[in-house]
Amino acid sequence: MITLTDIILEMRNITKTFPGVKALANVNLQVKEGEIHALMGENGAGKSTLMKVLSGVYPHGSYEGDILFKGQTCEFKNIRHSENLGIVIIHQELALIPQLSIAENIFLGNEQAKGGIINWNDTIVRTRELLGTVGLSESPSTLAGTIGVGKQQLVEIAKALSKKVKLLILDEPTAALNEEDSENLLNLMLAFKRQGITSIMISHKLNEIMKVADSITIIRDGNTIETLNVKQDSITEDRIIKGMVGRDLTHRYPDREAHIGDILFKVEDWNVYHPTQADRKVIDNVGFQVKRGEVVGIAGLMGSGRTELAMSIFGQSYGKRISGRLFKDGREVKLNDIGTAIDEGIAYVTEDRKEYGLILMDDIKRNTTLASLGKISKWFVVDDNREVVEAEGFRAKLNIKTPSIHQKTGNLSGGNQQKVVLSKWIFAGPDLLILDEPTRGIDVGAKYEIYTIINQLAAQGKGILMISSELPELLGMCDRIYVMNEGRFTGEVPKTEANQEVLMKYMTKGRR
Amino acid sequence: MDTAIKLFRSNIRQYGMFIALILIMLLFQFLSDGNLLKPLNITNLILQNSYILILAIGMLLVIITGHIDLSVGSVAAFVGAVSAIMMVNQDMPFPVAMVLSLFIGAAVGAWQGFWVAYVRIPSFIVTLAGMLLFRGLTMLVLDGKSVAPFPDGFRAISTGFLPDIPGEWNIHLLTVLLGAVMSIVYIFMEWRGRLIQQRYKFEVIPVPFFMAQLAALVIVINLFTYVLASYKGLPNILIMLFILVAVYTFVMRKTVMGRHIYALGGNEKAARLSGVKTKKMTFWVFVNMGVLAALAGLVFAARLNAATPKAGVNFELDAIAAVFIGGASATGGVGTVIGAIVGGLVMGVMNNGMSLIGLGIDYQQGIKGLVLLLAVAFDLYNKNKSA
Numbered sequence: 001m002i003t004l005t006d007i008i009l010e011m012r013n014i015t016k017t018f019p020g021v022k023a024l025a026n027v028n029l030q031v032k033e034g035e036i037h038a039l040m041g042e043n044g045a046g047k048s049t050l051m052k053v054l055s056g057v058y059p060h061g062s063y064e065g066d067i068l069f070k071g072q073t074c075e076f077k078n079i080r081h082s083e084n085l086g087i088v089i090i091h092q093e094l095a096l097i098p099q100l101s102i103a104e105n106i107f108l109g110n111e112q113a114k115g116g117i118i119n120w121n122d123t124i125v126r127t128r129e130l131l132g133t134v135g136l137s138e139s140p141s142t143l144a145g146t147i148g149v150g151k152q153q154l155v156e157i158a159k160a161l162s163k164k165v166k167l168l169i170l171d172e173p174t175a176a177l178n179e180e181d182s183e184n185l186l187n188l189m190l191a192f193k194r195q196g197i198t199s200i201m202i203s204h205k206l207n208e209i210m211k212v213a214d215s216i217t218i219i220r221d222g223n224t225i226e227t228l229n230v231k232q233d234s235i236t237e238d239r240i241i242k243g244m245v246g247r248d249l250t251h252r253y254p255d256r257e258a259h260i261g262d263i264l265f266k267v268e269d270w271n272v273y274h275p276t277q278a279d280r281k282v283i284d285n286v287g288f289q290v291k292r293g294e295v296v297g298i299a300g301l302m303g304s305g306r307t308e309l310a311m312s313i314f315g316q317s318y319g320k321r322i323s324g325r326l327f328k329d330g331r332e333v334k335l336n337d338i339g340t341a342i343d344e345g346i347a348y349v350t351e352d353r354k355e356y357g358l359i360l361m362d363d364i365k366r367n368t369t370l371a372s373l374g375k376i377s378k379w380f381v382v383d384d385n386r387e388v389v390e391a392e393g394f395r396a397k398l399n400i401k402t403p404s405i406h407q408k409t410g411n412l413s414g415g416n417q418q419k420v421v422l423s424k425w426i427f428a429g430p431d432l433l434i435l436d437e438p439t440r441g442i443d444v445g446a447k448y449e450i451y452t453i454i455n456q457l458a459a460q461g462k463g464i465l466m467i468s469s470e471l472p473e474l475l476g477m478c479d480r481i482y483v484m485n486e487g488r489f490t491g492e493v494p495k496t497e498a499n500q501e502v503l504m505k506y507m508t509k510g511r512r
Numbered sequence: 513m514d515t516a517i518k519l520f521r522s523n524i525r526q527y528g529m530f531i532a533l534i535l536i537m538l539l540f541q542f543l544s545d546g547n548l549l550k551p552l553n554i555t556n557l558i559l560q561n562s563y564i565l566i567l568a569i570g571m572l573l574v575i576i577t578g579h580i581d582l583s584v585g586s587v588a589a590f591v592g593a594v595s596a597i598m599m600v601n602q603d604m605p606f607p608v609a610m611v612l613s614l615f616i617g618a619a620v621g622a623w624q625g626f627w628v629a630y631v632r633i634p635s636f637i638v639t640l641a642g643m644l645l646f647r648g649l650t651m652l653v654l655d656g657k658s659v660a661p662f663p664d665g666f667r668a669i670s671t672g673f674l675p676d677i678p679g680e681w682n683i684h685l686l687t688v689l690l691g692a693v694m695s696i697v698y699i700f701m702e703w704r705g706r707l708i709q710q711r712y713k714f715e716v717i718p719v720p721f722f723m724a725q726l727a728a729l730v731i732v733i734n735l736f737t738y739v740l741a742s743y744k745g746l747p748n749i750l751i752m753l754f755i756l757v758a759v760y761t762f763v764m765r766k767t768v769m770g771r772h773i774y775a776l777g778g779n780e781k782a783a784r785l786s787g788v789k790t791k792k793m794t795f796w797v798f799v800n801m802g803v804l805a806a807l808a809g810l811v812f813a814a815r816l817n818a819a820t821p822k823a824g825v826n827f828e829l830d831a832i833a834a835v836f837i838g839g840a841s842a843t844g845g846v847g848t849v850i851g852a853i854v855g856g857l858v859m860g861v862m863n864n865g866m867s868l869i870g871l872g873i874d875y876q877q878g879i880k881g882l883v884l885l886l887a888v889a890f891d892l893y894n895k896n897k898s899a
Contacts, residue, residue: 356781370771
């Protein structure tokens with residue numbers, strides 16, 4: 001029986017709104033003392049937001065609802081505040097400073113010092129103890145950047161332990177780890193459980209959850225759906241998937257009648273290695289094809305290699321030792337640099353439009369024409385007037401909401417920025433458009449408009465390759481979906497057979 | 513009136529530096545009892561600052577791409593030294609020596625561009641090394657001594673004037689005529705641009721303002737040529753500067769290459785993924801800087817009529833200051849050729865004006881430093897207000 005004293009953490013009716021988006025709506029979470037509690041849901045469901053509320057990244061006052069830790073109401077002002085109570089979060093992206101030693105990293109911000117002078121002997125001794133607990137045999141003075149990702153993760157955990165952790169939060173701890181390191185980490189979590197440390201674990205990997213978790217809370221679209229007790233309720237993977245997906249799909253996607261033509265683009269035996277870690281294979285023997293007029297999806301979790309695949313094809317803009325063959329309209333092409341790729345009619349709409357897609361300090365018209373200045377130039381001299389005409393055309397066609405095309409793109413909303421990026425690539429006149437997360441961070445109305453644009457492009461006989469983390473989006477838009485996991489294609493599903501359960505199964509299919 | 517205010521507001525960043533330059537000129541005109549704008553002094557001002565302005569053009573491109581070049585003073589000195597060896601010691605004809613010198617400048621630029629663009633060493637470090645390296649080479653080439661004098665033909669690029677139409681005139685007639693011709697060309701170009709914009713049915717500025725703008729520039733051009741004509745006419749170096757400014761303004765504003773340079777400075781990753789050859793472009797920007805540094809070195813040597821081991825010290829700082837006063841952004845992607853020239857003139861007028869009123873070198877340095885700081889602060893303030 002659950003009694004009140006068993007509950008270490010309770011989050012009640014947490015609501016968090018960002019400008020224009022309700023990220024969390026009355027979310028409830030109860031975590032029992034000494035258990036491993038899994039938090040599951042699709043990308044963007046609100047898991048990370050909830051954990052940021054808990055750890056004080058979003059301070060008290062920026063959300064509604066109550067947090068009770070050990071029966072006490074908490075109003076965290078910052079991370080330091082929650083850490084003092086023993087709530088420690090380890091983020092998805094590792095936060096170690098590669099140029100500092102393991103010991104320096106562990107005690108960063110929490111230095112073993114008296115009067116501002118660091119006691120290095122104490123630091124080293126305590127680091128050895130902590131490393132022992134997490135089963136690392138590295139020297140405390142080793143630089144954090146020189147050890148592997150798996151070991152870095154363990155250093156992060158040692159760092160958490162140094163703060164006298166009561167509640168450990170792990171955000172996708174095994175996302176970047178290989179099989180063996182993942183196994184170690186999971187065993188460590190079980191060991192901590194025996195020592196009485198409570199853990200909350202965010203993960204997409206069903207087999208891991210099944211192995212270690214005691215309870216599972218499922219979040220979908222910012223709402224708590226259910227909390228399952230793994231031991232009592234005899235939970236299966238299918239049961240969890242059903243809780244994570246399952247939503248109304250009608251009329252969120254414009255209708256389209258597909259007219260699918262000949263094979264436009266074909267990839268064979270595509271292999272790519274990591275640009276700095278020479279022996280790490282990022283893309284493993286991938287092959288696929290896109291036909292004219294077809295919208296093809298690539299499903300996969302973050303880190304599965306989707307973006308790396310797209311960029312390595314697009315003029316080898318990612319990776320080393322790239323091998324494999326590319327065919328366009330049946331003719332083999334070599335896309336050795338981005339200029340050639342554009343000339344061959346390939347366009348790549350990047351995932352991160354601010355970092356990789358736009359020149360934020362430049363205006364709409366300059367961004368629109370950047371990839372195809374040749375089209376508005378004579379003898380390499382740009383015709384400013386034609387540029388204005390073209391940019392105005394796209395503003396009208398794509399319904400970019402802005403007072404003027406002389407507006408800096410940095411001042412536009414996410415949806416309008418994405419339309420400018422799309423304008424740029426449509427203006428380049430490609431045959432194949434690779435769209436990487438084309439609707440991320442965009443409101444529902446703009447999403448629908450972007451889907452409509454995608455459908456129009458397909459209707460013109462272009463091929464569309466759409467990468468997305470949102471399964472409903474892929475199911476609503478694509479004629480065929482490839483599923484990717486750990487750099488390989490684990491499945492190919494035609495529209496008629498596709499549903500979220502099937503995709504999720506392929507996406508979480510490990511290397512065994 | 514509303515339109516006038518609106519036009520002014522939307523262009524304040526563009527006009528801001530012109531206004532600053534005019535205010536500084538008026539200030540020193542007043543303080544120096546009218547000596548600043550005398551024909552002789554205006555001519556001197558141009559001759560004194562020509563090499564900094566040449567450097568500022570190259571530096572502008574470097575800064576737009578998000579880099580910096582600290583070596584230009586040393587490179588200028590080095591090329592000046594090599595040219596002196598060729599012309600003075602080897603008796604090489606000066607046109608041949610000049611062309612060779614420019615090629616040496618290009619080679620120096622290629623050397624630095626290689627390290628910056630392909631090895632990706634920060635330009636600050638590469639050019640700091642270059643600053644030391646080429647200063648050392650200068651001393652080596654000159655053996656620590658000055659080499660002089662240069663042939664007269666070579667000296668004429670810095671000290672000569674455009675010859676006048678034969679005959680007896682009490683003013684330099686050709687200069688006045690050139691001013692008039694330039695005014696006509698300018699009016700024609702503006703008018704033609706306006707017609708084309710109207711054909712595209714774009715909004716154009718109302719006729720009275722258009723006329724006022726034309727009139728203002730025509731008056732400035734002719735007043736300037738008139739002042740020069742009442743001394744010795746157009747200096748050769750001014751003609752060269754004019755051509756450089758015209759060519760680089762055109763390249764940066766109108767050509768695909770110019771667009772790619774701005775894009776590269778604005779967001780290198782996005783530019784690369786849009787097909788801009790970012791490495792190659794960075795490399796050529798440094799080659800260009802090398803050539804212009806060589807040209808500045810030649811101009812300076814010709815003006816001094818000697819190549820000295822200490823030539824060009826602190827030139828890089830003046831050129832960098834000129835570019836930033838002219839509105840370029842330290843993070844790259846922003847800046848204009850005209851801006852850099854105006855920035856260089858602000859520095860030049862201040863140097864000249866402060867010398868005219870007999871201010872000590874100690875005060876001069878300090879005041880210049882403050883002007884640089886305030887100019888950039890003002891620019892940043894405007895940028896934040898408009899965003």
